[in-house]
Amino acid sequence: MDDILFRRTVEELTESDEHLAALVEAHGTPTLWLRPAGFPSLVLFILEQQVSLASAAAAYARVLDRVGSMTPAAILAATPEELRTDGVSRQKDRYLRALATAVLTQRLDLDGLAELDDDGVRRELTSLPGIGRWTADVYLLACLGRPDLWPVGDRALQVATAEALGLDGVPTQAELEDLGERWRPHRSTAARLLWHGYLDRRGRVETPVTVLG
Template sequence: MTSDRTARRQSALTESLERLSGAHPAIAAVLREVGPPEPRILEPGFASLLRIMVGQQVSTASAAAIWARLVEASGDTVSGFNSLDDEALGRVGFSRAKMRYGRALADSVLDGTLDPEGLEALPGEEVSSRLMALPGIGRWTAEIYRMFALGDPDVFPIGDLALREGVRMALDLPERPDLDVAERLTEAWKPERSAAALLLWRLYRRRRGIAVLGADSPPIVDNSAQAQR
């Protein structure tokens, strides 16, 4: 991860938050309460996509522990992952389903079906479509990759329960909005919904004291993990 890239992401996030808070009093109030979030940055590539898949439907702490064991087993590259049999992946903490998904991802990178780094040049919805064509990658995974790895400024992973609870908190709603309502409510924050999402994850973390992806997961995958696919 280059310092230039980190600086660009930080500058873009700061500018987006300034515009959002200027246009939306609720966002301004949250920003005053919790302060600005940090950008969440992953290096585009196989390792980051696999890392996000590891985080599906498990706690932040569990995902971090599984990922650390996978890195220790050299399974964070395509060749390294494919060298691990089911028994080894089970010891790392992979379910049978995630073993299948990880292998499908590795195979798609190997055969050229998917170029995770090259997705950066495509429109956001096309990125999501290409990723969601793979087994085990749904909307949430695709959108987290777009936000953290590709730096897409207009992503709001509406399926994330913590984010929808953050919407409830920020807008002082009586109950957490469902998917359709939350989608409508967050339309107003286009085209800078990624900044709003990071801020609301931070709000949820501050009020609930519970670790969440957008506020607590380690933000950077070392470039060395991407050197060999």
């Protein structure tokens, strides 16, 4: 996914889908939101689990300020007590240490993920504690730029889809999976448009890439 392909798929989707067209009319076309592939982005995605983007970004910034550079070795060198002070829960501390250890021991080849298909990336990432389908899917979408990702476990996407389609209730993951079929094979772009509308209606923005340091 690059800017040219993103603009092209936005045009294609909005020409064929009145709901996405209305979103773009109301909120504009977002910039292509991507994060660099690698360890820092995975750390931030883990911190974003089940909390607000703002809370996760603040915790990440405190950890980064403490360790100086967001690397596996730096995370392992910090004590659990220090990371707890920075806003990292015991559970997420365990997840971050498992990720850092996997990268350092080369159990997880982060650079090699780009060579795998979507399911292969999911298998590699979800083999680690604390990395489930949601984290793997948003890494595929935002860091590897895959064009047809649809993270059904994302609460904001569930709510955004309900709002955009005028549904009576928020869809379950299974229902969201079915709803997303209308936008295949450009579900990553559809998700970006839905997220943008969701955040804009609430006066929020995506976490800037500069947070990663």
